[in-house]
Amino acid sequence: MPRVVPAVIRALDILELFLDRPKLSAGEIAERLGLPRTTVHELLVTLVARSYLISLPGKPVQFRLGMPVFQLGAAFAGQLDLVREAQEVAQDLAAACDEAVHAAVLDGTDVIYLVKVDSTHPVRMVSAVGRRLPAHCTAVGKVLLACLDPAELDARLPDGELFGMTPDSITTLDQLRTELNRVRAAGVAVDDGESDSSVRCVGAPVRDHTGAAVAGMSISAPIIRWTPTAQAEWTRLVREGAAALSERLGYRPRN
Structure with missing residues (x-):
């Protein structure tokens, strides 16, 4: 050496x-x-x-x-490329869990998916890069909404009821605020059939060198493979994946 x-x-x-x-x-x-x-x-x-x-x-x-x-x-x-870095981390994460891994960014009250790495299982979830979904219906969206300061969150949220994608979607602001409080406390969010009744997801925030949450990373799986043991393992892995991507973007956690 x-x-x-x-x-x-x-x-x-x-x-x-x-x-x-x-x-x-x-x-x-x-x-x-x-x-x-x-x-x-x-x-x-x-x-x-x-x-x-x-x-x-x-x-x-x-x-x-x-x-x-x-x-x-x-x-x-200036040399960093969020999509490139996210793609590499998502590939490693997908190899570890053998489930679909996504990275997405917040755009208003929606999320836009930038990266997807599929599982090798024959039964997979249907999703695509570039797809836009209501943030409050997704794990990546909820972690990003939870990272907004209260004033910015209020400015983004619409008046009245929220659009629901499934019977399990959050459709009221009170429900969403309660859920975001849970997400802040846990540091991760779960999509419990809220964007697709047959799919479950767990997501964690990705931060850049300023500490701002710039993206979300998630692991998604069909409900048939979503067991308590699997959820605990995928929660650990998505935390690690989001932390790895954050580190690539220059984030340094403070004690």
């Missing part, structure tokens, strides 16, 4: 501290990393000289991230 350079590792450790704090002093950096102050001082001088950090006058002197960090992040974000 090629040798890693300790000084570079330490410099990167310093930069990553600023993911959680906008400003830090040299003393705080030394304490958090467990490094000698002389070492931290030399690294800070180098990072400031290259504008990766900016020193702020005061007692003590504090530091914040500089423009090159933003430029690198923007260059990385």
Whole structure:
């Protein structure tokens, strides 16, 4: 294995501290990393000289991230392709569960499916990339609605009853708000025959580098294969799949 350079590792450790704090002093950096102050001082001088950090006058002197960090992040974000990344993660997820996997985005009060990877079973669900469905009838839609702030959610929801796709669909705003509260608490949503009576789905949100929920990922299966044991396993897998896609999009969970 090629040798890693300790000084570079330490410099990167310093930069990553600023993911959680906008400003830090040299003393705080030394304490958090467990490094000698002389070492931290030399690294800070180098990072400031290259504008990766900016020193702020005061007692003590504090530091914040500089423009090159933003430029690198923007260059990385510009290379990302949600559909491409989602397709690759969905393929891995489908291989793990052998059921249909979808990725979708929210458009108003609907979801639009961007990615679908089918199962190998002879009995499959009927769906297609580009299909639009009412968000409140789907697992991916409900997780995305649940991630909206209350004002934006209110602005998107229509007055009166909601359109139902099956007898089990949510059709009132009170029902939907109760369901979204459950989704927020659980971190996942279930489509219990609400978009297709013969199909069940579980979905989780996908977040980008800003922490915003930009897509949803789901596992869908015919009701004949939807058992409590299978649901628990697919819930775990869809959480992992959504987390993997979020990581590809630059999301870093905060403690």
